[in-house]
Amino acid sequence: MALISYAQAACQALAAAMRADPRVLALGEDVGRGGIFGQYKGLQQEFGAARIIDTPISEATIMGAAVGMALTGLRPVVEMRVADFALCAIDEIVNQAAKNRYMFGGQGRVPLVARLPIGIWSASAAQHSQSLEAWFAHIPGLVVVAPATPADNHALLAAAIACDDPVIYMEHKELWALQGEPPAPDPAVLGKARVVRAGADLTLVTWSKLVHTAVEAAGRAAQHGIAVEVIDLRTIWPWDRDLVLDSAARTGRLLVAHEAVQAGGFGAEIAATVAEELGIPVRRVGAPRIPVGYARTLEDVARISAERLLEELTTFVQRDAQRRPAA
Amino acid sequence: MALISYAQAACQALAAAMRADPRVLALGEDVGRGGIFGQYKGLQQEFGAARIIDTPISEATIMGAAVGMALTGLRPVVEMRVADFALCAIDEIVNQAAKNRYMFGGQGRVPLVARLPIGIWSASAAQHSQSLEAWFAHIPGLVVVAPATPADNHALLAAAIACDDPVIYMEHKELWALQGEPPAPDPAVLGKARVVRAGADLTLVTWSKLVHTAVEAAGRAAQHGIAVEVIDLRTIWPWDRDLVLDSAARTGRLLVAHEAVQAGGFGAEIAATVAEELGIPVRRVGAPRIPVGYARTLEDVARISAERLLEELTTFVQRDAQRRPAA
């Protein structure tokens, strides 16, 4: 079967949703020319300018208008280009989209999908490289999704569009061109993680682009006799507590890795939960608390490499095995 | 000695800083009439409208202009009224103030203090009740401070104004009228926590208004024979890791409590760190992941009471003592 890119997969999921449901539409800057990552390619030709809506550079109103649309019977997909620019629309996301249903006593629903790509984008420096999934997981009312593969970018986007809650949908800025297996037609179930690789020595929870790094590190760890169970979280909120706790209880060790800054990252939530619930050793790997610099030597410091992951998990397992040889 | 209110203490610290340094000024809505909490009372009379600057309702530009002022030799104190409205100025805080120094290679400094009061404000519902300190702790470049007492609101504000970094200064919306001991003249040291009450059985880390709740709960726990060490974190970033780890290592149990939503709150960072470093039992108490409702019955669900804290810490200590009787 022909492979498909991460961008194409999302494009197809959106097109399918638009064909099936006239309430679905997309709005944002440059979408009419296919979006700057090709993630809306050909859609305006098929669906017209009234449903693939080019907008001014007005992030606050792109998001705010989507709230108004969602409240009145449409299901907008909101293009924010990168999560960094969505910082111009935070009131609209947090005070309006997320709280609307609750604050007004359930009179309305805000079924929108806001696409906020995260991650370091090679050589794009501090204002185009942020991973802010932890922020949105902290906000009641929001669902937070971060697909790692083309297949998931189809299945999860389809699920997000079908969802009646506002969904913060965080693709990764460096995965657009990634090729992968063609997607299944069915939407995913939001909130369900996926075991990418089974293993008995350590549970490694991660998401987004780092899933691929984790798989690589796990492969190399296996050569050193360490069996790593890699879990792709897929949905950051609600996260799949049961699956993670099950796995961690079995392996007895939890490592969470994410590209976001480690301090205050969502890894803290997972590590803290596992520590509270299971009392097993936990560790986190995230970016240092520094902005992302432009020069490659600087940018690399903010990236989590497979080498780094391998080193962290090896040290973790070895130290812990020494400490508790009976375990 | 006469007691002083939390609002007055901040007012005095700002006035003292303005007298000592002509570069210090304040800007924001309604500051000319003393601010809506009296936290700028009398200042425009003393310092004039050019230094206590009334502004339009333009949060993005209040913050952005402060960045421009800070870069060019002033030391602005930025009034945001409540953290919730600062959501209209997030690009300016995160992409501009926090990253400026780094992104431009250290050419400039952004010595500003942004006042973003947090916490539930009685009967003010979902858009005036958020505690978002975890967000800013996650952002490289920012210092995050949360004073609990009048004395600290003097000492910490003085330190924040003296600091060359952008400081997110989070007073509590329900502490303005709190009376307390008059402050010492010296500024605090940012990043240093304070042991409010010593105890050997459990370390309870908290900040802002919950410090008072924690002290009450600790007093009642003492009557049940549980000695709680209460730590007021004061600075959320950089947080006083050493003090917390020392205490937790001594007591063998860590409980973090905050008024913010528990999921993704800063308690996760502390709990995860302590679990990683010490491997001791940890627990967190925070608000459920729900917006704050208006009716008191609903609002109360989002509040952390002394009863709740007492129950959590008692259960924690008792269960843990059973599990590890030798500890």
Place this chain on the structure above:
Amino acid sequence: MPVITFPVNSSPAEHLLDLYRTMARIRAFENAAEETSRGGVAVFGSTADAVALVRGPLHLSTGQEAVAAGVCAHLERGDYLTSTHRGHGHTLAKGADTAAMMCELFGRATGTNHGKGGSMHIADFSVGMLGANGVVAAGIPIAVGAAHSAKIRGSGAIVACFFGDGAINRGPFLEGLNWAKIFNLPVLFVCEDNRYSATTATDAMTGGAGAAARARGMDIPAETVDGNDVRAVDHAARDMVARIRAGGGPQFLHALTYRVKGHVSVDPATYREQGEVDRALESDPLQLAAARLDALGVDAARIAEVDAAARAEIETALAVARAAPWPQAAAAYTDVQDTGAGQWH
């Protein structure tokens, strides 16, 4: 687009009496809210009295009733409205039930928002009232989106978007007006210019001639009217709404009025001259309308009847609200979100 039928205009006197009735009901509602809120507002560093019936910030539109009444007279039930923190008048004029509204202010389970919102977030989606908003100017993009939606769906609905004079200095004002203009959306922007933004006189904070000039700078037709003269508002709104329904795109109504009370109910507003307030009280919109009704030959008894009916309606609303149940604590966990329901910790 589907055809919408409008109510046949009654005689000028009857129409004005209808407008007067709306204003009287708003006035009575807010007087009652103010009365039952005494001690309930924790603001300016004070602590809320636990026993007050209406608690939290209460923003009264006393003296501004003509704007809500005059504009909403031209809205259908299926039309939408977005409001501000000062939204009682808009909500009532759009057709919400006053008892349900009072229950909301009292924080009861039977309130329009089931006690989750209170005064500052009052909403009645069943009559198209999409909500008061605690964030200045935040209703503007939402209004524009609702109008965009109506246009896309071809529902024929229009949107009335209310905001204050202070809101025109926030970014979403520009963005929202621009959006409405380029997509030619059916939205009536209504700037309720009561001259204050909290404790600040807005004029000194506003560059240029103000609201209408900015709208015109984006080629949105704009008119400034005496917002205390309900007929002036009514006429301007009628014409603008007609243009909007005819596909003419966004229109902008700038209504000059005055905030008679403090910013919130407990604000003594000592930052302004009493003389200024006194002068403003001389052009109270209800008194102006009553005088005009008189001139049109409407019997004083009929006006008194309307006043009495309004007061009686609100007495009933108070009684209903007093007797209404509180939300259960469990309700704090409902209507958060569907996905992950139950995972609230």
Place this chain on the structure above:
Amino acid sequence: MPVITFPVNSSPAEHLLDLYRTMARIRAFENAAEETSRGGVAVFGSTADAVALVRGPLHLSTGQEAVAAGVCAHLERGDYLTSTHRGHGHTLAKGADTAAMMCELFGRATGTNHGKGGSMHIADFSVGMLGANGVVAAGIPIAVGAAHSAKIRGSGAIVACFFGDGAINRGPFLEGLNWAKIFNLPVLFVCEDNRYSATTATDAMTGGAGAAARARGMDIPAETVDGNDVRAVDHAARDMVARIRAGGGPQFLHALTYRVKGHVSVDPATYREQGEVDRALESDPLQLAAARLDALGVDAARIAEVDAAARAEIETALAVARAAPWPQAAAAYTDVQDTGAGQWH
């Protein structure tokens, strides 16, 4: 305020040659940057070539040089400037060293930002250039704050605030202009209208007559000029800067130009007609200025000399940049913040 002395104007021909020189240097700089960036931009889903010297998004101002040159000719070193993602021209024209700039584009330790910013964040505070910005319109509030600061400190400095035609639809545009107006600040707003916002023709996204009309809606004096005619920009900027220095408050210059290249260097810009581009190329600002210099009797050899000097300067810059050291990995941890330094995990 302290007195500021201005350079005595040279003859019109010499002044125009100075402007031409600035434009030629910008053109040479950007041509070199484009050349050395081939394969280095990871955009439109492609992956960056690891060996390219200039990497990441590169926004060229080719064809727009007259705006930077004409405006900056009237700025002192102590004046400030805020820029956009398309900021090479502004930086150079404000007086930054081209070798340090090229080092920054190459990501070297010797760059203006020590390799931390790259093209999109180029800055040289030592000449008052407060930074290019990756967020559209974000420079506007910063500019306004710098102007406010200059006024408060009585430094006599003014601020030139550059932004694109797309930026006028973001909220900070309104907020910043309003702020500058009410505080009567020394700021020159410069809208570089190159007709595109990334792949989108800005016109269809802009309600009303555009930038200047909006400024006038706030009573800020505004003028629209041919932004490819460096003399037009120069004259307008001269007069506006003089009014600003005289305490006249904010002024607004709307410069009509054209984005000859794609949005970023790798954008083929297939969304527009080649004819449109061809027509625009006919009014290339350098060619226009050269023709005018010729008409003023300036020898062609002198112009060629300027061109050659510009190219030579940039060749040197390239050589310096190629040889310059990378930042150490440890530098990734510097200039984050003082408080808690070392606690970066």
